[in-house]
Every structure is written in structure tokens, then in C-alpha cells.
Amino acid sequence: MTQPSHLTARPAPSLNGTARAPGDKSMSHRALILGAMATGTTEIEGLLEGDDVLATARAVKAFGATVERLGVGQWRVTGQGGFRTPADVIDCGNAGTGVRLLMGAAAGYPITATFDGDASLRKRPMGRVTDHLERMSARFDWSGARGLLPADLTGGSLSAIDHVQTVASAQVKSAILLAGLNAVGITTVTEPEPSRDHTERMLRAFGAVVEVETLDEGWRVSLTGGQALTGTGVAVPGDPSSAAFPLAAALIVPGSSVTVEGVMLNPLRTGLFQTWIDMGADLTITNRRSSGGEEVGDITARHSRLNGIVVPEDRAASMIDEYPILAATAAFADGATVMRGIGEMRVKESDRIALMAAGLAACGVAVEEEAEGFTVTGSNAVRGGATVTTHGDHRIAMSHLILGLAAEQAVTVDEPGMIATSFPGFVALMRGLGADIAEA
Ligand SMILES: O=C(O)C1=C[C@@H](OP(=O)(O)O)[C@@H](O)[C@H](O)C1
Numbered sequence: 001m002t003q004p005s006h007l008t009a010r011p012a013p014s015l016n017g018t019a020r021a022p023g024d025k026s027m028s029h030r031a032l033i034l035g036a037m038a039t040g041t042t043e044i045e046g047l048l049e050g051d052d053v054l055a056t057a058r059a060v061k062a063f064g065a066t067v068e069r070l071g072v073g074q075w076r077v078t079g080q081g082g083f084r085t086p087a088d089v090i091d092c093g094n095a096g097t098g099v100r101l102l103m104g105a106a107a108g109y110p111i112t113a114t115f116d117g118d119a120s121l122r123k124r125p126m127g128r129v130t131d132h133l134e135r136m137s138a139r140f141d142w143s144g145a146r147g148l149l150p151a152d153l154t155g156g157s158l159s160a161i162d163h164v165q166t167v168a169s170a171q172v173k174s175a176i177l178l179a180g181l182n183a184v185g186i187t188t189v190t191e192p193e194p195s196r197d198h199t200e201r202m203l204r205a206f207g208a209v210v211e212v213e214t215l216d217e218g219w220r221v222s223l224t225g226g227q228a229l230t231g232t233g234v235a236v237p238g239d240p241s242s243a244a245f246p247l248a249a250a251l252i253v254p255g256s257s258v259t260v261e262g263v264m265l266n267p268l269r270t271g272l273f274q275t276w277i278d279m280g281a282d283l284t285i286t287n288r289r290s291s292g293g294e295e296v297g298d299i300t301a302r303h304s305r306l307n308g309i310v311v312p313e314d315r316a317a318s319m320i321d322e323y324p325i326l327a328a329t330a331a332f333a334d335g336a337t338v339m340r341g342i343g344e345m346r347v348k349e350s351d352r353i354a355l356m357a358a359g360l361a362a363c364g365v366a367v368e369e370e371a372e373g374f375t376v377t378g379s380n381a382v383r384g385g386a387t388v389t390t391h392g393d394h395r396i397a398m399s400h401l402i403l404g405l406a407a408e409q410a411v412t413v414d415e416p417g418m419i420a421t422s423f424p425g426f427v428a429l430m431r432g433l434g435a436d437i438a439e440a
């Protein structure tokens with residue numbers, strides 16, 4: 001199927017209805033990778049069938065696991081208790097999580113592998129992971145610039161390290177812990193604020209012992225090397241980072257009420273929802289339950305008058321992927337929404353601070369960019385009427401399309417095919433709620 005070159009969102013009268021969030025991307029990558037490292041069978045339900053995760057599924061198959069798709073979101077991974085040298089380059093596509101976690105996992109085995117990705121992934125810093133894997137004795141050779149893909153790994157014979165992070169990163173933490181599983185000694189990662197803990201939780205579900213110590217600031221996670229994983233069942237709940245888009249639309253389009261069911265409520269992922277509540281959003285969570293080792297619930301958002309706030313900087317790790325959509329909703333708030341301490345946004349699929357600032361400004365929104373953040377001053381009438389360059393970043397595309405639903409004039413985005421990396425059903429889901437999003 002050919003992808004449209006552009007998508008346009010037109011002002012919507014109101015959005016109403018109930019939808020289900022797609023499976024969580026972070027957990028989907030981890031379920032496939034741990035399933036492949038384990039011995040035995042891992043049955044996964046609710047796997048996100050987005051391009052990022054499908055690249056990881058192909059990667060773990062290349063590393064020797066048997067990977068079967070049993071039905072929609074239902075996958076079976078049969079692991080060999082280790083990785084073997086793959087025949088081809090491991091192409092992780094657009095996925096930072098995929099490549100960094102796979103590098104960590106693969107580093108623990110006596111194999112070689114070449115990792116690569118698309119043009120965006122080739123620009124993202126890998127040294128934040130590979131420098132530490134090298135300290136553990138893995139070797140990386142770079143055919144181009146050091147620290148940028150493609151990279152050739154020679155793994156095996158690792159020693160544990162004690163790593164103290166200055167910026168919380170679940171990808172760095174996870175890569176080191178996955179390598180640490182096959183290292184000699186106790187591997188420890190200390191974070192200034194806790195980042196998402198799906199790796200730790202899932203490792204325990206696969207039978208590993210992972211210790212967590214709460215510190216005055218942040219926490220310390222450790223595991224002893226030489227632990228074997230055993231395949232298990234994984235139920236992947238809905239992705240809060242994707243649920244954010246239809247919920248945002250409901251908050252800013254007058255007359256709207258939207259419920260998203262089955263959203264994961266891990267407290268290390270819900271910073272955006274708390275921030276919206278702090279801004280005065282009418283957001284209610286019902287039907288809280290436990291599923292697959294995570295709390296999930298149904299979230300209803302109704303159109304709300306939002307007030308700008310200063311977002312606490314120590315919340316950044318719990319909503320790092322959500323600042324683009326927060327900025328889009330802040331464009332409709334009374335006053336300024338100040339977002340700081342988020343320099344990490346500049347090294348995602350794009351420089352998200354620069355692209356949000358440019359896209360919002362093109363839509364007539366007052367925005368001030370800083371080195372490590374930005375401030376959006378809202379208004380109850382956002383002009384829209386722009387074509388926004390996304391640099392192939394799914395969250396930049398979706399955030400501007402949502403803004404277009406509530407603006408005075410339509411908003412168009414380029415490279416909309418990239419939305420499928422994290423949210424392949426985005427357009428259909430939004431149309432089901434009454435949104436007018438179509439090929440430009
Ligand atoms: O571990 C993960 O699944 C993720 C961690 C975050 O990245 P960092 O670890 O770089 O903060 C986040 O931005 C990414 O989308 C998913």
C-alpha cells in the first residue's frame with residue numbers, strides 16, 4: 001500500500017466515543033528481547049504491531065529465536081537461552097529502544113553482529129550505551145563516526161559495572177542490565193530519578209532476581225550476572241504515550257468526551273496525565289485493575305479550559321515522549337506552560353524541541369525555545385493553517401495533527417507514514433472518534 005505524502009487534520013466539531021490504546025511500545029520490545037534471551041516459550045498478548053517493534057521481532061529471529069505470529073497482537077517467541085551470530089545486518093529501523101536494548105542483550109554473548117537503522121537512527125547517539133558496554137568488555141567498531149550507526153559488535157566475556165547516570169534513561173539502564181545478566185559480578189545502575197521500570201519488572205517475570213534500592217534522590221537497580229531466564233506469558237497493556245493523542249484531542253476540541261480503555265498506569269509513565277490534571281483538565285480514571293504485572297485503567301478526557309503551568313523538572317523522565325503533545329495542548333491553555341530540564345528531547349527521532357517550536361510558531365502559537373526546554377503561551381484561538389515538517393518523527397506528526405483538529409484552519413504534516421512506528425492505527429482510531437484527518 002502506498003503511503004500518502006502528507007496528511008491534513010481539519011477543525012472538528014467535537015470528538016466523542018471510546019477507543020482502545022495500542023499495545024505499549026516499551027513493553028513490546030522488551031517482551032520480544034527477553035523472550036529470545038530466555039529458554040522456552042513466551043506467549044505475548046497485545047504486542048504493538050508497529051514498525052519499531054516489528055524490526056525488533058525480525059532482529060530476535062535473526063539472533064536465533066523462533067518467532068511466530070499467532071493472531072492480531074498474539075505472538076510466540078521460543079528462545080534458545082542465548083543469541084547466535086546473525087547472518088545479516090540487524091536493521092532496527094527507526095527504533096532507539098530496539099537498537100539500544102538489543103545491543104545490550106547481544107553484548108553478553110560470544111557473537112558478532114552489525115547494527116544499523118534508518119537515517120534518523122543513524123543520527124542518534126549510541127555512545128551513551130556502547131561506552132558502558134565497552135567498559136564491560138564488549139567491543140564496538142564503527143564504520144563511520146564513532147558512536148553513530150552502523151556499529152559492529154563483538155560480545156562475550158563481560159564483567160559487571162557500577163554505572164551512575166546523570167540523566168535518567170531507561171534505554172541506557174536496560175542495555176546495561178541486559179548485558180549484566182551475562183556478566184561476571186553484580187551490575188548496578190543508579191539513576192537521578194527513576195526511569196520507566198519495565199525491564200526490571202519483566203526480568204522478574206522471566207525468573208531473574210533484580211534488586212532496587214530507593215535513594216534520597218533516585219534509585220539504584222542491581223542484578224547478579226549468570227542468571228538464566230525462563231519463557232513466560234506477557235500481557236502488554238495499552239500505551240499511555242499513544243493514548244495521549246486522542247485524550248489530548250478531547251481536551252482541546254470543544255464539546256468532546258473521549259474514553260481510552262486499557263491504558264497502562266505505571267507511575268513512571270503517567271507524568272503527562274498528572275500535568276494535565278495540574279492544568280485543570282477534566283480527566284477521570286475508572287476501572288483500575290491489574291494486568292500483566294502493571295496497573296491499567298480507562299481514561300476519560302472531556303473538553304477543558306486549561307491553565308498554563310511550570311511543569312516540574314523532576315517529572316521529565318515520566319513523560320519524556322509526551323512533551324510534544326503537551327505543547328500542542330498548551331497552545332490552547334490560558335497563560336504560559338513552561339517545560340524545562342528536557343534537553344533529552346533534542347536526541348529523539350528528531351530534535352523535538354526545535355521541531356515543536358517551529359511547528360507551533362508556523363501555526364501562530366507563541367513559543368520560546370531554550371537550550372533545554374521551551375515555553376508555550378496559549379490562546380483560545382489558535383490559527384493553524386500550516387504545513388509542518390516532521391523530519392520523519394511520529395510524535396511531531398501526531399501532535400500537530402491533533403492541534404489541527406482544534407485550530408481555526410487545517411494543519412498538514414509531511415512523512416505521515418512514520419506514524420506507524422508507534423501507532424499504526426492512529427488515523428483510523430481518530431476518525432472513529434469523529435476527526436477529519438485525510439490525505440492532503
Ligand atoms: O526504554 C524505553 O522503552 C524508552 C525510553 C525513553 O528513552 P530514554 O531512555 O532515552 O529516555 C523513551 O524516550 C523511549 O521512547 C522509550
Ligand SMILES: C=C(OP(=O)(O)O)C(=O)O
Nearest residue numbers: 094095096097098321348
Ligand atoms: C523516543 C521514542 O522512541 P525510540 O527512542 O525507541 O526511538 C519515542 O517513541 O518517542
